[in-house]
Amino acid sequence: MEIDLSGLYQRMQSAPRPVLPSGLHRGIVGCGYVGRAVAASWRGAGHRITATATREESLASLKPLVDQAVRFRSDEPDNALAELAGCDGLLISLAPGGSRQAGEDAYRSVFLDGLQQIRAALASRPASQPLQLVYLSSSAVYGDRRGQSTDEHAPLDWTHPLNAVLAAAEQSVRSLRSEAVRVCVLRLGAIYGPGRDVPGQIRGAAGQVVLRNGDAVGGWIHRDDIVQAVDLAFDRGLDGVFNLVDDLELSGRDLADAICDQAGLPPVIFQAPSRSSGERVLNARIRNARIKGQGLVLQHPSMLAWSRSVSGSLA
Template sequence: MAKRFGVVGCGYVGTAVAVHLRQQGYELIGTTTGPSRLAELCDLVDHPRILCAGDPGADFSVLDDLDGLLIAMAPTTASYEEDQYRAVYGEAVPALVEALRQRPRQRPLHISYLSSAGVYGDQSGTITTELSAPDLSNTTNALLVQAETAVLGLNNPLIQTCVLRLGGIYGPGKDIPSFIRSASGQPVPKNGNHINAWVHLDDIVRGVDFALQRRLQGIYNLVDDLQLTRRELSNALCDDEGLPPVIWENHDRPGARVFNARVSNARLLQMGFSLNTRSMLEPVAQLS
């Protein structure tokens, strides 16, 4: 009998994970929050479902009889809106956690939860590990860490949970190098001296699979090896095409969510994981 794997949140990342694990022989249950995406999911997973975890009448029966689960919930808005972030991380994730805690038929389950390396905030560009304190002064970071803590609280003899803190995502449909080059010669209202973390979609998929097979527990940074400032990265990309540089600012705008850290992936690599794509400046390897 095929093992059953659930993906709560079949967006860009969740869908890629679902497709990959289905190809590996898992029976896939995938959820979305509205009917518009349900038809598309029919071709991608075995059991598509609508699940609005924050709704009082949410049907959590999709969580029954799972062997593995990916929680890939995220706001649907492209821009930051605090009410949406609170709805997802302050309400929907805790509701999902409570439903998992009360499953009628308990069986061994591994859970991976996708979070963000952005929770580290401004570390002044220093090396940042899973032991580094998140910046809880920022509302978004505080909500993300609150959700992480709720998921990690599920750990017990039958349930193993891990949090994967992702860098900014690039890959098919998210061509970050081309996006950066499109700003060549133009002013961009962000601090060019800050270091971002990045990760390729394929390595997220592989990381979730790795966490499932190794039944990882705890927090892991899932980022690539690139540790350049915005200015250094854009200069490398623009110079390669003979383009003028992007014009960054040298300061943070009031109220901006600041991220500036050399996020280390050493812990995950020490567990035996390897990156297919070490940076967006290198050719992309094929997903294995």
């Protein structure tokens, strides 16, 4: 007797997906650019997924990707986060929305107020119920270290108000650690990848004056390597703080020069504005040895190599 595979696949897509024997109930708070890529990975592994978004239009596009989509805004008190209490694993990926540069009030609302609501939702869990929690933080918490080598033991920058909020948010998340709860904090570099073509933006500025300090060294990470690291954290039950950047340790000027050279373009002309006492600067050579020691092998160890591969595929 022949089996109608096409009909079977259609029924599998339309019916509620059972959790596989190896699958778990996992939650994603803040299912945006990175969260959706993580959801795709988890879906392929057979996990049941509950995810949040801030806008109704985002919820509509999220529903085909997850089992349950929930609206969550940190500035609203009546969020339905009770479903998170039943999760075996939780990814927290918060970021201020909007196209403008977010200020301190927005940071406090998203990170501190938002985390308070998440903590309240998790408070109903039995104390003995295991939970793996992964929190996506930012390498910006290190601030201006004048280009020094920076591992996870380096002091955080509590002087700039935005970095202080990020550092306080890390403390809030890490305080959830217990015998049953493992908390992994990933300090991300600036993100590039599909839909975030940083090399393309740099090429677009070739030969132009950019009002920015080109001598500061920052960290970068490809979206797909974030997904890899998140999966690794859940699979291995990671606990603690890990820097997550690629292997590129270049100043903004050197990075732009290399990308423009690849394309045969004139360099970007960096012109540092007069620095005010409140300027936010990340200038640190961030080390990624600790997360590599857990088994992470970067798919994209350098933005320059990724830029060449993308340019080659478009040629």
